[in-house]
Amino acid sequence: MSALVFVEQDEGLVRKLSLEAVSYASHLDGDTHVVVFGSLGDGQMDLIGKAGAKKVHHVTEEKFAQVDLMAYSSAIAELMTKTGASVLVMAKSSLGDPISARVSVKIGAALVSNISELPENTDGFQVKRSIYTGKALAITEIKGEKSVLTIRKNAVEIKEDGQPAAIEEFSPTVNEGDFKVNITSREKTTGEVLLPEAEIVVSGGRGLKGPENWGMIEELARSLGAATGCSKPVSDMDWRPHREHVGQTGIKVSPSLYVAIGISGAIQHLAGVNSSKYILVINKDADAPFFKAADYGVVGDAFQIVPKLTEAVNAQKG
Amino acid sequence: MNILVCITHVPDTTSKISFTENDTKFDKNGVQFIIGPYDDYAIARAVELKEELGGTITVINVGEAETEPTIRKALAIGADEAVRVNAEPTDSFFVARQIAHVAEEKDFDLILMGRESIDFNGGQVHAMVGELLGIPSISPAMTLEFEGTKGKLSQEIEGGKEYLELELPFIAGCQEPIAEWKIPNMRGIMSARTKPLAVVEPVSDEKRTVVSKYELPPEKGEVKMVDAENLDELVNLLKNEAKVL
Numbered sequence: 287m288s289a290l291v292f293v294e295q296d297e298g299l300v301r302k303l304s305l306e307a308v309s310y311a312s313h314l315d316g317d318t319h320v321v322v323f324g325s326l327g328d329g330q331m332d333l334i335g336k337a338g339a340k341k342v343h344h345v346t347e348e349k350f351a352q353v354d355l356m357a358y359s360s361a362i363a364e365l366m367t368k369t370g371a372s373v374l375v376m377a378k379s380s381l382g383d384p385i386s387a388r389v390s391v392k393i394g395a396a397l398v399s400n401i402s403e404l405p406e407n408t409d410g411f412q413v414k415r416s417i418y419t420g421k422a423l424a425i426t427e428i429k430g431e432k433s434v435l436t437i438r439k440n441a442v443e444i445k446e447d448g449q450p451a452a453i454e455e456f457s458p459t460v461n462e463g464d465f466k467v468n469i470t471s472r473e474k475t476t477g478e479v480l481l482p483e484a485e486i487v488v489s490g491g492r493g494l495k496g497p498e499n500w501g502m503i504e505e506l507a508r509s510l511g512a513a514t515g516c517s518k519p520v521s522d523m524d525w526r527p528h529r530e531h532v533g534q535t536g537i538k539v540s541p542s543l544y545v546a547i548g549i550s551g552a553i554q555h556l557a558g559v560n561s562s563k564y565i566l567v568i569n570k571d572a573d574a575p576f577f578k579a580a581d582y583g584v585v586g587d588a589f590q591i592v593p594k595l596t597e598a599v600n601a602q603k604g
Numbered sequence: 605m606n607i608l609v610c611i612t613h614v615p616d617t618t619s620k621i622s623f624t625e626n627d628t629k630f631d632k633n634g635v636q637f638i639i640g641p642y643d644d645y646a647i648a649r650a651v652e653l654k655e656e657l658g659g660t661i662t663v664i665n666v667g668e669a670e671t672e673p674t675i676r677k678a679l680a681i682g683a684d685e686a687v688r689v690n691a692e693p694t695d696s697f698f699v700a701r702q703i704a705h706v707a708e709e710k711d712f713d714l715i716l717m718g719r720e721s722i723d724f725n726g727g728q729v730h731a732m733v734g735e736l737l738g739i740p741s742i743s744p745a746m747t748l749e750f751e752g753t754k755g756k757l758s759q760e761i762e763g764g765k766e767y768l769e770l771e772l773p774f775i776a777g778c779q780e781p782i783a784e785w786k787i788p789n790m791r792g793i794m795s796a797r798t799k800p801l802a803v804v805e806p807v808s809d810e811k812r813t814v815v816s817k818y819e820l821p822p823e824k825g826e827v828k829m830v831d832a833e834n835l836d837e838l839v840n841l842l843k844n845e846a847k848v849l
Contacts, residue, residue, distance in 0.1 A: 427813065467770045
């Protein structure tokens with residue numbers, strides 16, 4: 287039984303979530319194959335090998351340079367047959383969700399999304415996934431021989447001791463009927479840590495009183511190498527863009543550390559963050575419900591504490 | 605434009621989740637069920653498109669009889685008719701197959717649904733239905749406009765937004781700010797009672813996944829409080845105890 291991993295890249299850089307997926311697959315029995323579309327920057331193939339891939343199938347044709355969900359899905363399904371892989375693994379992401387779904391239909395595989403940890407037995411027929419937005423977990427049995435799995439962030443550590451992977455060109459069959467969507471433009475922030483991938487997330491809530499006070503949140507985030515997030519009211523009032531809204535109806539995060547500043551901790555917000563490894567809550571209200579879900583807490587005025595905390599973090603870094 | 609809107613019947617976002625029968629069944633006791641919050645955006649946008657372009661709105665739910673009040677609510681908001689596929693929606697492929705079957709029989713121009721259900725959070729039924737019907741699916745769609753039969757959408761991606769164009773028919777998984785939620789008015793509620801709600805049996809019972817057991821996440825230990833005057837101690841804990849710095 288071998289596995290194929292769909293690795294995403296952005297501007298030539300392999301996404302970290304995808305490396306987690308490679309390492310996840312390398313824990314299963316059999317060889318780990320990878321498929322990646324488009325040209326990669328220097329050293330990126332090495333990262334894929336180190337994460338545990340044995341062989342990389344590289345699609346470099348111009349036709350596949352721009353993401354097309356239907357075309358990518360056809361190519362991946364073709365490669366599943368070619369490699370004889372029985373498991374397809376990828377990161378849970380805006381690309382992973384639709385591609386995993388389409389390929390599972392094409393190859394007649396069971397689809398399990400949002401997997402939160404490695405299977406206890408390596409035959410992979412039983413996996414644990416997060417449901418009810420992290421309020422519960424479901425032990426899920428896979429029927430049939432083939433499966434498609436999407437992996438949540440921090441389900442597994444990225445390996446760094448793998449051997450270099452063999453690289454082979456792969457030219458998928460082109461189905462013209464697949465190319466139905468025209469991407470006309472794209473707005474993208476650059477140089478920011480992306481929320482779903484961040485190891486540390488610093489979020490602000492209504493307690494910050496207004497968008498003009500976000501400077502200190504951004505500074506703390508910078509000193510921690512963190513992404514910034516916010517609560518639903520903050521995004522609803524347009525203090526921050528919607529893509530920063532963390533919670534049950536926003537982005538679900540599972541970083542190593544989640545820092546909540548001036549957020550009371552409504553159940554819908556907790557649902558989006560409760561799979562974080564550690565939670566630090568800073569709130570002036572000692573009775574804020576968030577403290578019950580926290581590992582560390584500080585009671586006090588965010589306007590005093592946040593700049594001091596940034597200083598303390600910077601001092602510690604030397 | 606004839607629109608199919610797929611809705612889920614899910615626990616209210618404030619619900620505490622618990623399980624019964626040796627952790628094999630969701631405990632519905634005391635739980636308020638609602639239309640999935642993302643599905644509400646799909647209904648709202650469908651109602652706006654109907655006002656603008658004419659046509660009909662059909663809502664579909666895969667669920668047992670208990671979901672009918674939720675379906676009636678969608679009819680009260682402005683859908684014209686409804687189909688309930690009489691089965692428990694436990695597997696995403698099973699659900700997608702039911703929707704694709706109904707969609708094939710009625711020939712819709714556009715299929716809208718929420719970006720994901722808030723119970724199983726798969727966010728994959730739209731793409732599966734798209735694959736079964738051989739049409740594109742876009743999710744999460746933040747805006748949706750039409751120029752004739754050409755759809756213009758924006759979708760959220762990690763760290764930004766993409767603008768897309770494609771021809772009907774297609775599927776969109778909706779999220780805010782695609783439309784403002786609509787609250788049914790009294791006339792809508794009255795007329796919903798007599799709108800057609802067809803109950804059909806599932807076309808297949810093939811399920812590719814089975815949940816053998818549910819678990820609650822491990823309880824958090826006691827929170828460690830740090831004095832606001834002693835933030836060096838906090839940094840020390842994050843670095844040496846939690847090892848996250």
